[in-house]
Amino acid sequence: xxxxxxxxxxxxMVLTVAPIVxxxxxxxxxxxxxxxxxxxxxLALTLALIVRGSGKAPVAITGLLxxxxxxxxxxxxxxxxxxGVVLLGLRYMAHEESQPExxxxxxxxxxxxxxxxxxxxxxxxxxxxxxxxxxAQYTLVSYVRRxxxxxxxxxxxxxxxxxxxxxxxxxxxxxxxxxxxxQFDALAHAPAEQLQNKxxxxxxxMMFAAIGFKLSIVPFHLWTADVYQxxxxxxxxxxxxxxxxxxxxxxxRYFAVENSxxxxxxxxxxxxxxxxxxxxxxxxxxxxxxxxxxxxxxxxAHMGYLSVAFxxxxxxxxxxxxxxxxxxxxxxxxxxxxIIAVAPHIHGGEGMERIEDYRGFFWAQPxxxxxxxxxLLSLMGIPLTAGFLGKVYVVIAGAKDAHWIVLGILALSxxxxxxxYLRLILLVVSRPAVERPSLVPINPPLGAKSxxxxxxxxxxLLGVYxxxxxxxxxxxxxx
Amino acid sequence: xxxxxxxxxxxxxxxxxxxxxxxxxxxxxxxxAASMAAPLLLLVWxxxxxxxFSDASRGTEWIGQFTIAWxxxxxIQFALAMDGLALLLSLLTCLVGLVVALSLNGSHKLxxxxxxLLALLTTAMLxxxxxxxxxxxxxxxxxxxxxxxxxxxxxxxxxxxxxxTRFFLFTQAxxxxxxxxxxxxxxxxxxxxxxxxxxYRELSNTPLSPQVxxxxxxxxxxxxxxxxxxxxxxxxxxxxxxxxxxxxxILFSAVMAKTAGYGLLRFAVPMFPGAAETAAPGVMxxxxxxxxxxxxxxxxxxxxxxxxxYSSAGHLGYIVLGAFAMNDxxxxxxxxxxxxxxxxxxxxxxxxxxxxxxxGTRDIEQLGGLWKISPRFGxxxxxxxxxxxxxxxxxxxxxxxxxxTGTYQHHPLGAAIAAFGAVLAAAYSLRIVxxxxxxxxxEVTETSDSAAFPMTICAVLIAALVWIGFFPQPLLDAARTxxxxxxEALVASAGEQQ
Numbered sequence: 001x002x003x004x005x006x007x008x009x010x011x012x013m014v015l016t017v018a019p020i021v022x023x024x025x026x027x028x029x030x031x032x033x034x035x036x037x038x039x040x041x042x043l044a045l046t047l048a049l050i051v052r053g054s055g056k057a058p059v060a061i062t063g064l065l066x067x068x069x070x071x072x073x074x075x076x077x078x079x080x081x082x083x084g085v086v087l088l089g090l091r092y093m094a095h096e097e098s099q100p101e102x103x104x105x106x107x108x109x110x111x112x113x114x115x116x117x118x119x120x121x122x123x124x125x126x127x128x129x130x131x132x133x134x135x136a137q138y139t140l141v142s143y144v145r146r147x148x149x150x151x152x153x154x155x156x157x158x159x160x161x162x163x164x165x166x167x168x169x170x171x172x173x174x175x176x177x178x179x180x181x182x183q184f185d186a187l188a189h190a191p192a193e194q195l196q197n198k199x200x201x202x203x204x205x206m207m208f209a210a211i212g213f214k215l216s217i218v219p220f221h222l223w224t225a226d227v228y229q230x231x232x233x234x235x236x237x238x239x240x241x242x243x244x245x246x247x248x249x250x251x252x253r254y255f256a257v258e259n260s261x262x263x264x265x266x267x268x269x270x271x272x273x274x275x276x277x278x279x280x281x282x283x284x285x286x287x288x289x290x291x292x293x294x295x296x297x298x299x300x301a302h303m304g305y306l307s308v309a310f311x312x313x314x315x316x317x318x319x320x321x322x323x324x325x326x327x328x329x330x331x332x333x334x335x336x337x338x339i340i341a342v343a344p345h346i347h348g349g350e351g352m353e354r355i356e357d358y359r360g361f362f363w364a365q366p367x368x369x370x371x372x373x374x375x376l377l378s379l380m381g382i383p384l385t386a387g388f389l390g391k392v393y394v395v396i397a398g399a400k401d402a403h404w405i406v407l408g409i410l411a412l413s414x415x416x417x418x419x420x421y422l423r424l425i426l427l428v429v430s431r432p433a434v435e436r437p438s439l440v441p442i443n444p445p446l447g448a449k450s451x452x453x454x455x456x457x458x459x460x461l462l463g464v465y466x467x468x469x470x471x472x473x474x475x476x477x478x479x
Numbered sequence: 480x481x482x483x484x485x486x487x488x489x490x491x492x493x494x495x496x497x498x499x500x501x502x503x504x505x506x507x508x509x510x511x512a513a514s515m516a517a518p519l520l521l522l523v524w525x526x527x528x529x530x531x532f533s534d535a536s537r538g539t540e541w542i543g544q545f546t547i548a549w550x551x552x553x554x555i556q557f558a559l560a561m562d563g564l565a566l567l568l569s570l571l572t573c574l575v576g577l578v579v580a581l582s583l584n585g586s587h588k589l590x591x592x593x594x595x596l597l598a599l600l601t602t603a604m605l606x607x608x609x610x611x612x613x614x615x616x617x618x619x620x621x622x623x624x625x626x627x628x629x630x631x632x633x634x635x636x637x638x639x640x641x642x643x644t645r646f647f648l649f650t651q652a653x654x655x656x657x658x659x660x661x662x663x664x665x666x667x668x669x670x671x672x673x674x675x676x677x678x679y680r681e682l683s684n685t686p687l688s689p690q691v692x693x694x695x696x697x698x699x700x701x702x703x704x705x706x707x708x709x710x711x712x713x714x715x716x717x718x719x720x721x722x723x724x725x726x727x728x729i730l731f732s733a734v735m736a737k738t739a740g741y742g743l744l745r746f747a748v749p750m751f752p753g754a755a756e757t758a759a760p761g762v763m764x765x766x767x768x769x770x771x772x773x774x775x776x777x778x779x780x781x782x783x784x785x786x787x788x789y790s791s792a793g794h795l796g797y798i799v800l801g802a803f804a805m806n807d808x809x810x811x812x813x814x815x816x817x818x819x820x821x822x823x824x825x826x827x828x829x830x831x832x833x834x835x836x837x838x839g840t841r842d843i844e845q846l847g848g849l850w851k852i853s854p855r856f857g858x859x860x861x862x863x864x865x866x867x868x869x870x871x872x873x874x875x876x877x878x879x880x881x882x883x884t885g886t887y888q889h890h891p892l893g894a895a896i897a898a899f900g901a902v903l904a905a906a907y908s909l910r911i912v913x914x915x916x917x918x919x920x921x922e923v924t925e926t927s928d929s930a931a932f933p934m935t936i937c938a939v940l941i942a943a944l945v946w947i948g949f950f951p952q953p954l955l956d957a958a959r960t961x962x963x964x965x966x967e968a969l970v971a972s973a974g975e976q977q
Contacts, residue, residue, distance in 0.1 A: 319552075382625065383618040392614075395659055396553075399666040404694060407663075411655035418651050422644060426632065470552040 001061075008059035008067040011049040011075060012119065015112040018042035019105045026101045032094055036086070039104040043083050043111070050076045055475075063183065066121040070478040073322065074118035074249035081242040081329055082111040084455070087447035088337045089234025095344035096144045096232060103143055110136035110238065117246035123172045123182040126250055130168070130214065133243060134161050140238070141231040153230025160213065160223045168210035174203030184254040192261040204262065208269065214247050215303050216296075218276040225284075228296035233343060233351070236292060237336035240299050241329040248306070248321055253478045256310050256317035263313055267401075270310045275409045277304025282416035290353050291339060294420060295332070298379060301417060302328055305394050308406055312397035314479050320393040322473040327378060327386030327462055334375030334455035338368045341444040341452070355424060360432025365442055371452045373425055378459045380421040381414060386462035481525070482545045482559040485518040485569060486605050489576060492517075493598020497591040504583055504590035511580035511594040515601065519573035526566055526957065542566055549615070553665075554675030560611035563957040564814055568608045568734075568741055571821045575733045576601040578825055578936055579726045582832075587724070593634060600626040600730055607738045613661050613746070614677040620702075620738060621654050627727070627735065634724040642718035649715045653705035660698025664750075667691065683750040692754040699747040700762060706739035707795050710769040717780075720788035725832035728784065732791045732828065733821040740798040740817050744810060748802050759803040763890055766799030767897045774903035778910065783831045783841040786911060787824065790867060793900060794820050794875070800897060801882040809885025814958040816878030819947055823866040823875055826940040829933050830860045834915065837930070843911060848920025856930060857916045859937045866944050868908040869901050874947030 001009075022038050050072050058068035065071075086107065093100035113132030120126040138161065142154025176182050178200045179190060187204075194200065212220040228236045255263050281301030288294040306328070309320035342365070343351030352358065362369030378387035391414070398407045444452070462469055492514020500507035529542050542561040549557040561569070579597055587593050603626065606619030624647060631643035661677070668685040669675050676682065687695070705712045720728050748755045770793050777789035794816070801813025833856065834849070835841050850857040866873040879901070887894040947954055 383621045388618075388621075392658070392662060395662045396666055399659070399663040400670075402663075402691070404659075404663075407659045408656070411659050412652065414655055415648055415652045418648060419644075422647060426640065426644075429632070465549075467550055467552065470550065474552065 004056070005059050005061055008053055008056070009061060009065070011046045011053065011072075011079075012065075012067075012112070012115055014042060014046045014049060015079075015108065015115055018046070019108040019112070022101075022105050022108060026105075030099070030101055032090075032100055035101040035104045036090055039086055039108060040083065042108065043079055043086070047076060047079050047083070050079065060121070064122045064125040065116070065119045067119050068478065069476040070253060070318075071119040071249060073472065073476045074245050075115040077245045077325065077329065078111055078114045078118065078242045081245070081333060082107060082238065084333050084337075084451045085234050085238045085242070087445075087451045088237065088333070088340050089232070090447065091344050091445055092232065092234055092340050096147070103140070106136045106140050106143070107238065110140065111242065114242055114246035118249035120250060121184055123176070123184070126184070127165075127168060127172065129246060131165060133246070134165065137161075137235075137239060137243065140235040141227055143235065144232050147230075147232075149230040150232065151230075153227045156230075157223055157227050164210040164213035164220070167206045167213075171203040171206030171208075171210065174199050174206070178203070184250065188254040188257050188260050188262055190262060195261050195265065208266070211247060211251065212273060215244055216300050217273050217303050217307060218280045218300060219273075221277070221280070221300050224300055225288075225293045225296040228299075229290060229292045229353075233292065233336060233340045236296075237333060237340065240295070240332050240336065244303070245325060245329070248325060251310065252318055252321050256313050256321075257479065258313035260313070263310075267311055270307050271403060271406050274304045274307035274311075275406055277301060277307065278409055278413040279304075282413045282420075285420050286416060288420070289355055291355055291358070291424075292353055294355065294424070295335060298417065298420070299332070301413065302379070304413075305391065305410060308394050308403070308410060309397045311403050311406065312400040315474075315477055316393075316397045316400055318477050318479065319470070319473045320390075320397040322476065323393045323462075323466070323469065324390035326469060327390035327459070330455045330458040330462070331375045331378035331385075331387055334371050334452060334459065335379065337448065337452045337455065338372040338375070341368055341448055342442055345440060345442050355427060358424065358427045359430055361428045363429075363431065364440070367449070368442065368444070368452070369428055371456050372428060374456045374459055376421045376425050378463070380418055384460070384463040386459045386466075389462055389466050480545060481521060482543045482561055482609055485521055485573075486559065486602060486609055488518045489514050489573075489598045489605065490602035493595040493602075496594035496598070500591040500594065502590065504585050504587065507590040507594040508580060508583040511583065511598060512577060514598060515573055515576040515580050518605075519570070519577055522566060522570045522573060525561070526570070529566075530953065530956065544611075549612075553614075553677075555614045555677050556612045557615060558612040558678060559609040559615075561609060564741070564744065565608045567814060567818055567954070567957055568737055569605055571737065571818055572601060572604050572608065572734050575729060575821060575825055578829070578940075579729055581936065582726060582829070582933065587634065589633075593630075593726075596626040596630050596633075597726060597730065600630065600735075604730075604734050604738060608741060611679060612677045613665070613679050613682060616679075616742075616746070617654075617658060617661055620657075620742075623735065623738070624650055624654075627731070630727045631719065631723050634727065635722040636724070637722045638718075639722045642715070642722045645715045646719045649705045649708075649712065653702035653712070656698040657702035658698075660695040663691075663698075664695055679746060679750060687751075689753060689757070692751045693757060696747060696751040696754040696758055699742065699751075700758065703739035703742045703747065704765070706742075707736055707799070708739075708769075708792055709765045709796065709799065710772045710792075713769070713773065713792050716792060717785045717788045720791075721782060721784045725828060725835075728788075729825050729828045732788070733825045736791065736795055737817045737821060740795065740802070740813065743799065743802040744813060748805065752805070755803060755805065759805065760890070760893075763800055763803050763886070763893045766796045766803070767893050767900075769793065769796035769799070770897050770900035771903065774900050774907065778903060778907040781843050783834065783843060783911065783915070784828070786843075786907060787827050787831060790904065790907060791820070791824050793904065794824075794867070794879075796900070797879055797882045797897070800886045800893065801878075804882070804885035804889060806885050806888060808881055808888075811955055811958045812878050812881025812883075812885055814878075815874065815947070815951060815954055816882060818954065819866070819874030819878050819944060822940045822943050823863055823873075826859075826863040826937045827867065829937055830856075830863060833930050833933050843914040846915045847918040848916070850916040851920060853930075856934055859934055859941065860916065861912055862941050863937065864908040864912050866941070868905040872945065872948045874944040874951070877948060877951045 054072050060066050110133050113129045117129030138158045142151045144150045216224040281297050285294050285297035306324050309317050346352050378385035381387040381391040496507045496510040544560045546558040549555045603619050603623040610616035708716050773789045773793035777786050780786045798813045801809040866875050869876045869879050883894045
């Protein structure tokens with residue numbers, strides 16, 4: 001390994017060593033604060049190494065990993081979100097579990113898996129990254145042992161995720177059997193006659209079913225609401241955001257290639273699943289009474305919007321996905337952050353999960369209420385927030401090849417989205433009729449406060465002046 | 480740069496009012512009024528400076544322009560431009576804004592926040608009128624929703640949530656379809672020319688197939704049909720107007736509805752002339768339907784605010800006719816109609832507000848005999864009602880007459896049917912006057928004729944309407960710049976298509 005490869009790989013190596021370091025720290029002395037600081041320090045170090053490694057020429061490592069600006073962007077996104085989740089969740093985890101230290105180990109492992117996935121150029125590394133992420137997530141979902149819903153959600157997730165992993169593996173094997181390669185690149189640029197083979201088609205279909213499961217795209221979305229609801233809220237925030245970034249990195253790099261037969265033949269599949277996700281996600285979110293379930297279904301809809309980006313290839317898809325993911329992550333982190341922040345204080349630690357609990361929330365908690373409203377407006381896609389910019393980019397990508405029907409569905413299903421977000425916002429700002437426990441003033445820890453503040457600032461900044469982010473998306477263009 | 484000042488001043492004033500006033504409504508009123516008066520004076524000055532242009536230069540001369548890059552990666556610019564049409568509607572906006580600011584009083588809760596929201600709504604509407612970049616136009620058009628919604632929820636009466644939510648949803652649905660059309664046009668232009676831009680003057684030269692062109696036009700028309708509103712997209716409007724506070728209703732009906740008319744005149748018709756020709760019969764049929772149906776409904780209402788709301792929808796139907804008549808006279812008529820309707824509907828809603836304050840009701844069945852108690856107020860209200868029914872000598876007549884003349888040239892049947900709207904308008908206007916001011920007096924709580932301040936405002940509005948009614952030429956001259964603009968776009972894109 002030469003020094004260029006070493007520099008490129010450094011962030012991943014730190015992230016791999018990090019769980020071991022934290023594990024040893026726990027073995028020496030079990031202290032929440034120590035683990036927290038160690039985790040934050042290691043994640044910050046990773047982020048610093050990512051920034052240091054950016055701007056250099058692409059480095060391929062043993063055909064398994066390809067580290068370039070594009071991969072580093074998604075790694076940076078994942079690591080930043082993980083830092084946010086750690087800070088947001090620290091009081092929540094300390095409150096829920098008497099031994100919250102292993103939670104940090106699992107989060108670090110999951111982040112490592114997601115980052116490895118973002119850099120993968122080979123079926124094997126992709127599969128390994130995905131599985132490292134998933135296995136850590138099974139445990140994270142059911143981390144709070146006394147919570148039966150969490151255990152149930154964890155079990156559900158294990159079974160379905162294991163099935164989807166089997167699909168992925170079988171699909172990869174079929175593709176390999178026919179094409180004789182496990183390089184994504186070879187699949188992306190395979191000529192049409194090779195791909196018309198039924199075995200390859202079956203293999204590709206199985207792979208995309210598994211990926212669709214991971215992204216919770218309709219019709220592979222059935223686990224989403226239960227897992228989002230049952231998991232500890234910080235973990236939900238992680239699953240909704242960071243866990244998806246790595247998958248999108250691979251999808252953009254290898255399946256949004258212009259003039260690629262495989263990308264082209266996927267368009268119908270993408271159009272149908274995107275339309276189904278937008279419609280079903282928004283329609284089901286309409287009838288939810290639980291905030292976490294509502295956000296779960298709305299995230300299905302958002303994955304639908306995001307899929308529309310793949311109907312265009314090349315630069316447009318790259319821009320659209322990067323912008324939308326950044327916008328979605330900031331808003332989602334903000335919304336979940338508020339739910340996390342109130343949880344340890346309300347209803348004896350049960351938190352506020354019913355929509356009705358949020359009546360008058362703004363007047364009791366002006367800071368948290370403002371963050372919540374900004375996040376919801378961004379998820380709604382109102383101009384001057386990041387969500388609007390994301391939607392604009394997605395629509396531009398869809399308009400490139402004149403997919404008017406999909407775009408019409410996008411527009412009208414967004415209106416359904418407006419209904420439930422608006423209902424929530426209305427509750428938040430309406431005057432409460434009676435004194436309720438949610439009206440106790442809550443002061444989240446400084447770290448959580450700054451993450452929430454930052455998420456809102458990013459949301460508004462991307463909406464008002466997105467030029468710097470767009471300059472980055474140009475710089476990471478993998479095509 | 481002067482355009483930026485015009486755009487920013489109301490919002491800045493609103494912020495100042497919010498922080499300075501707190502709960503003192505007098506301070507809020509003073510600051511808000513000043514921040515509306517300042518751009519109003521700037522606009523009057525601009526108009527005066529540019530009214531002397533020779534006919535030859537009118538078509539190309541912009542009164543003002545301002546451009547800086549906003550999102551360079553997609554060619555999005557913060558581009559403002561003003562021609563006659565934009566000038567007139569900005570003038571209307573600031574005038575109505577000033578009226579609204581002056582009518583703030585102690586009965587509103589949280590006057591600072593109220594002033595801020597009114598000011599933000601005004602700035603967003605000015606943004607709609609001044610933007611020459613379609614992205615900026617869309618952002619302003621959508622951002623209008625937020626303060627409007629907050630005003631409805633926070634300061635409305637009665638069942639505001641249902642009305643406000645319906646308003647929000649309808650507008651969002653139309654708006655998102657328009658967004659798809661705008662972005663589609665942007666991409667089509669990029670694919671054809673390799674230039675990324677949202678400037679509408681460049682986008683109107685995009686070569687498009689007739690089908691795509693019609694599709695985009697439909698997106699625009701749906702958005703504007705909701706906002707105007709046209710039957711059958713009007714169901715949000717009466718409830719919203721009825722439940723909103725007086726000031727909000729005035730801003731909605733006098734200015735916000737005009738953003739849709741403006742959009743039709745500025746974007747929808749000139750950018751897709753071929754498709755507009757195809758769609759004209761259908762859209763005009765909707766316009767005629769709106770004129771007749773809304774006027775018919777206005778006759779059946781008993782709530783004064785609902786009557787004015789329906790009558791407002793009826794009069795805005797004419798604007799669609801004027802825009803899709805696709806000739807100079809129709810366009811100019813539509814512009815005059817927008818300005819005059821803005822003035823007269825402001826007066827009418829003020830009158831309704833005065834009646835409601837004095838008697839505690841807006842139900843015409845419970846009102847009666849007000850003329851005996853307050854003849855001066857009664858006569859002002861009568862003139863406003865006459866303006867609404869299109870009496871010659873008042874501005875509204877000029878607008879409707881020009882529109883019907885323009886429409887008659889291509890669609891004589893449509894013009895003939897639409898003319899019946901005037902009969903219905905006469906019926907409901909006179910019915911209001913009859914029921915409210917004449918007949919036996921009913922339970923009236925207050926008996927003085929001393930609403931001096933609203934009456935002054937009404938008198939000023941009436942003076943403006945009379946002036947336009949007798950001397951419409953300055954207004955028509957100002958509206959003229961638009962026509963040249965529009966034809967230029969028409970010719971350019973028609974040439975491109977051939």
